[in-house]
Amino acid sequence: MNDAHHVEPVIRIGASACLAGERVRYDGTDRRDRHLLEELPGCFERVPVCPETAIGLGVPRAPIRLQREAGQIRLRGIDEPAADHTGAMLNLADHMARTLSDVCGFVFKARSPSCAVDDALLLQDDGSEVRHAGLFNQALRQRLPLLPVIDENGLADQTSRERFIERVVLLYRWRQVSDAGMNAARLQAFHCAHRHRLLAYDEYSCLMLDDLVAQTGDDDIAAQAGIYIGRFMAALEGATKCDHARVFRELLAALPGTLTPQQDIGIRRSLAALAAGEIDMDEMRARFLALPGAAALPGVQRSFYLYPYLRDFVERDRP
Numbered sequence: 001m002n003d004a005h006h007v008e009p010v011i012r013i014g015a016s017a018c019l020a021g022e023r024v025r026y027d028g029t030d031r032r033d034r035h036l037l038e039e040l041p042g043c044f045e046r047v048p049v050c051p052e053t054a055i056g057l058g059v060p061r062a063p064i065r066l067q068r069e070a071g072q073i074r075l076r077g078i079d080e081p082a083a084d085h086t087g088a089m090l091n092l093a094d095h096m097a098r099t100l101s102d103v104c105g106f107v108f109k110a111r112s113p114s115c116a117v118d119d120a121l122l123l124q125d126d127g128s129e130v131r132h133a134g135l136f137n138q139a140l141r142q143r144l145p146l147l148p149v150i151d152e153n154g155l156a157d158q159t160s161r162e163r164f165i166e167r168v169v170l171l172y173r174w175r176q177v178s179d180a181g182m183n184a185a186r187l188q189a190f191h192c193a194h195r196h197r198l199l200a201y202d203e204y205s206c207l208m209l210d211d212l213v214a215q216t217g218d219d220d221i222a223a224q225a226g227i228y229i230g231r232f233m234a235a236l237e238g239a240t241k242c243d244h245a246r247v248f249r250e251l252l253a254a255l256p257g258t259l260t261p262q263q264d265i266g267i268r269r270s271l272a273a274l275a276a277g278e279i280d281m282d283e284m285r286a287r288f289l290a291l292p293g294a295a296a297l298p299g300v301q302r303s304f305y306l307y308p309y310l311r312d313f314v315e316r317d318r319p
Contacts, residue, residue: 010045011172014100016109017048019152024050028060035155036107041165047103049096051114051136055088066113066122066132073122075113075135086135089114093139100140103147104175105168108137110151117151146171146233167236170194170304174229182225184218189302191228196305198232200247201239205231244281245271247305248288256293263291 017024021032036046053059063078064085077083108115114136122132133141141147148167154160177190191213199206209228216224248271252259259267270287273279285306289295300306 009043009172011043011168012045012047012103013168014049014103014106015046016107016112016115017050017053019107019109020046020048022048022050024053024059026052026059026061026063031109031152033152033155035152035161039155039161044168047100049100051089051092055085055092057085064113066120066135068122068124073132073135089135090139093136093143096140097143101144104171105148105150105164106140107155108134108149108151110153117149117154146229148233148237163236163239166197167233170236171233173304178225182221184216184221187216187221187225187228188213192299193302194232194304196247196251196303198235199250200242200244200305202235203246205235244274244284248284251288251294251297254297255291259291267291
């Protein structure tokens, strides 16, 4: 096999610059995050962004905060309330939505009035404070609604980090297919490759998208493809549980022929061991694929669920 086949693609993700180790915070410090810099796949290229320095605020600088005024959220100086940075930050989000249109995810700084995913302090009209998304974060996500986001606290949690990576890779692969020219056949191939991943998280959404894909033709592909990926990404983002047994039951039912009693007992014990945390998904996948006929099932060789690693997909995506 040619070594060039093992070159993984570069997947760009945005990141709050302070988390990447740049000293751009209001007090001149950084918040270097090892999970961002050391725990993500090697093919992820981090694009550091500091919204506050990008709109011309210096380092160090006076702190800013979110304030609700007459139903609108403003970004103002704490010590200088007359300093209103709202318009500049929204203009930056417009600009970044264009220049970062190829990023497939974003790691934001928690609690930042610019970057927080959901925990920046927002000063209400009555003087109380509630939690809210940072202004840049909210504006960028409105402009790039498919973009997976997480903060450093989520990144520190292994399960949250792995699900973020899944969504980043999924969006990358969707864009690869879209850039090649979306049609009904490509939509069906994408769904076949990724449906087991969705089935593990959200059976209802999986069945709904099964129907959507089956009913989509080339004449309405643009609209239907947009609905499809929007629902797929939303289902993954909102998932709270993962039912691997549901997926493997479907896969086992599709096997040609009948397993021997020993094979049937063995694979069901493996599922119980997976549920108990005694084996991991890599081991479960290997045991399933070792069953007679499993690797030859239609779509298995291109399944993101059974072959989740980018290197596998690079090889399988080659003509």
